[in-house]
Amino acid sequence: MADGSPKKSTASSRSKARSGTDLDLVDIEHRVPSRRKGKPDYEVIIVGAGFAGMGAAIELQKNGIDSFVLLERAKDVGGTWRDNRYPGIAVDISSFVYSFSFEQNPNWSRVFAPGDELQRYAQRVAAKYGIYPKTRFGVDVLKSVFDEDLHLWQVHLKDGSMLTSRFIISASGGLIAPKKPDIQGLDTFKGRVIHTGYWDDHYDFTGKRVAVIGTGATAVQMVPELARKVSQLDVYQRTPIWVLKKPDAEIPGWMKSTFRAMPLAQRAVRFVADALTESLMVGAVLYNRQIPGLVRWAESGGKNNLLEQIPNDPELREKLTPKYGFGCKRPTFSNEYFKTYTRDNVELVTDPIECITEDGVRTRDGKERKIDVLITATGYKVFEKGNLPSFEVHGRGGLELGQFWEDQRYQAYEGTTIPNFPNYFGMLGPYALTGSSYFKMVENHSVHAVRCIKQAHKTGSTCVEIRQGPHERYFTDIQRRQQRTVFVNHSCSGSNSYYFDRHGDAPMLRPSTSVEAQWRAKHSPMSHYHFTRAEALASTEA
Template sequence: MPHRKAPRKLSIAIVGSGFSGLGLAIGLKRAGFTDLTIYEKADDLGGVWRDNTYPGAACDAPSHLYSYSFEPKPDWTRRFAEQPEILGYLRHCAGKYGLERHIRLGTEVTDAAFDAATGTWQVHTGSGGVHEHDLLVTACGQLSNPAVPVLPGLDAFSGAVFHSARWDHGHDLAGARVAVVGNGASAIQFVPLIAPDAEALTIFQLESHWISRKPDRVYPRWRHALNRRVPAVQRLSRLGIFLWFELMLNPSLISPRGRRVLSAPVRALCRFALRSVGDRRLRERLTPGYEPGCKRILTSSDYYPALNRPNVRVVDRPIAEVTRHGVRTADGDHHTVDTIIWATGFRSQDFVAPMRVTGSHGTELNAAWKDGARAHLGLAVPGFPNFFLMYGPNTNVGSGSIVHMLESQIAYIVQAARLLASGVAHMDVRQDALERFDATAQRRLSTSVWNQGGCDSWYLDADRRNTNNWPGSMTGYRRRTRRLDPSDYHLEH
């Protein structure tokens, strides 16, 4: 991204300091925009990689791809980086590109409203402050608000209760009787690490998952030195990983033909991993009845072996209530526990909640989305001028790295900022542009494994409308966002 001077000063607000917010701030600074404010409600930057500190927290996309293309890290310690190293990488990026002075930590944006008279966004913070900005970008992510079940009797439970994304490190699990509710991406990482210490560990399986072995390994020092001295080696590694996702896994999720061709090999890989579970009946209960990829295919080499431990049980009956000393399932069985850990994921449809965003006609964003979240290219919503989302509706990837998608969005928003700086007062995406994009996206999603694979997932809303996933390749999204088409917008000079 070349360094350029902005023709006029533009005040830009970014809400969130994870991969999205930090990456956008870097892109804007390199384009010559310096009046940036990054609002962060927590006391540290990092987003999801600040919050998820549970044992074993790690990325399920390879490190070389799960990082900014403009800021490679030659010394990743392993192929799939763990949470402390990823958070350290984000801190490094913030320091290198001078973002600390732009970040307001401990400052939650509660409301943001567009003032048509001034053409600016009025940003209200929890401390009562009001700040005026020309451009507003929410970079809150799809996985920032933990989903916690509402169960009868929970208030009466005498033990400890916490979500995996809000891990209670002060609570000692040694000798504890632990209930883990959920068996998704976080549970398969922390269960193997807490199982040896717990007296008893009961996993309440909500739905079985396709799980393949994780091809993880530690990178030796000579590889770090080679990456530094010959940067092309790391770039080729990144390209190879990218092509694997683009040419092999993505077609198996989106294309009906790809699903037919690649479903059998994926099943075989996952069934091979499942053979490490000794109990034949348990293997049957762990085998999904839906197509591979309908939910994200998980990777772990130690989750299945952990289920062989004598102190670990898997229960696949729904929880009816929580009692003072345990959990009762729908069949009447009572399971005595003193600790409940929610591994129940996130409220993925709450793209900006609990923040309130109000557009030019007094319409609140969640009201505009009452029939489902929609945004042109996942970025812009009609009636909300000079406003963009990052990692918005229909920009999640079922296979690959979200960082690649974010860099496409960064380039697009930088173009928008240049338009505003060049004399455009307001830019408001046209309704017909959104309708065309959304109709095409939903048509392509209708034949994808996420819509047709026979499962319920966080990709689908209550009406089974896919509001989260991008219906194509990462390359396709890069192509669609490479050039901002001014004809898609109402421009007011």
């Protein structure tokens, strides 16, 4: 692991509201305000219309800030849940927790809802809160450049046009850039190659010989579904995954009716589910040094799940047992994944891959397995340059955010703001994600950003920038807290986890409880920020 001290920077359509999945979207017509010197097209530009972007937009509206636009590269809202459609996709956090606190859904079909229900939920939220008319679909952001004289962000689009805004909220998400496996011969394969992030809904797998590369959380959901259709399924495992029993069940009609009639009942269920999730994810992973027994308990649960599903094959169980600590790599839940490897048409391959041939996959032991389809379940780029953020962000002195993080380690005050990048708020930033739900991070960062924007309005400021001192103290505290997590204390070196970046840091999860994160979002001192007004605006306002 790298040391815990922070490093300073050297430059220190019109749309139809949707009630289901089969309503067509048409292009939105936008009338951008006339551009005057110092007057932005929008007060706020939000990049991305997944749950993070929608959460930010809703918080802006709630606080009377209506001059904003969402820029979305795809043709609908939903982000990850719009793009991922592989067989078996579902949430791996309870549905009761995985939703906006202010817009809970009483109609989930299961405790762990399938992916299409999450997408429909996104569409309903977008329709109810007026997100569709505020969104420009099919728009790709190339880069954003901060104008230091006018305190504006110039947002350059890939079609050659440009928009300006006072503030940017980057909500482009973390799981948007599928990672292609670096395997010799991949481009020579004559069959079909499908990445789980670019699923082909129309391809018929019935009777096909299929290889899956990767055994992360996606494969855990997908492999049992594929095994029922294909003639042969070869699953290539580099690193096994911790899999706990899935406390899933169909939600009965009477419970849904109760939730609709008595929202307080659903909030109570959410509270209990949240507390259980927080205890496991935060207690075991982030407080590993203080509560080591909780990790051992989780590992015992994973091994028991494996034993129950594969009682008669100790050699197979050994191959599927992780050699790293629980929490080093994203764990998941399944009651079917392990037992799938006992089927006659499924083989777990742990020999390293030598190359992809024209007809199949050859491992280093010299064996070649013929296939018709190659599925790469190899995950996404996460904390890597070019992904977070997904577009270039040039702050003061031309300093580029992705390069700054690449050189100086991933760091951001409260996971959202960075010195030398004024008026910029990241939704999924370093050490931002709280353990129990992505939605908590979204709501917290939305509140934090809007507090800053409102304070700027109140003081007549055009520039909001986190001070270097509070930022450095915060990052130092984060690194101190990391020393008690599973990432430092529990043999993570062999996990091949996307939690870790090139610096050896684990900037995905925030080392704190979600209660603390929420309190700080609402109460962190505004005195930690510089609030200034552009001198260049004085002459235009005289």
